[in-house]
Amino acid sequence: MIQHGVGLRLIQALVGGDIVIRSRLKAQRLAFLFLMGCFFFNYPLLSVFNQGVDFFGLPSLYVWLMASWLALIVQMAWVVERGD
Template sequence: MKKTLLHRLVALFCLGWLLLSFPLLALWDHPVRVFGWPLLPAGLFTIWLVLIAALAWFMERGEG
């Protein structure tokens, strides 16, 4: 495995942990709605989607 991919994955993993745990997660804990969604579920699904998109980008960019 190329070292850069390994490093990117580890970095993304750490970022995921941070975004999905205290205290960053508490930022979303407000009784507000965005685009019809309450902020907390909206935030969680957004983080989730961004993580997956980054992962897909890293994995698919290389050869086949």
């Protein structure tokens, strides 16, 4: 119990005693999405999609970037807007 309290206080101190991203869980979920984004938008995943394969006539890299970008935004919205 004590350790949980300390962890919460630490995170709050880090985020600034927060009312915006209401819980440490939300902030952490967003940070996780940040890491996911870094992974989605960089080497080596890009190289996987950059093989010149077409996706219904469109370049697969282009489709992958736009789709994963939109998916990331949707998830960010979901994290922020839904309750805990």
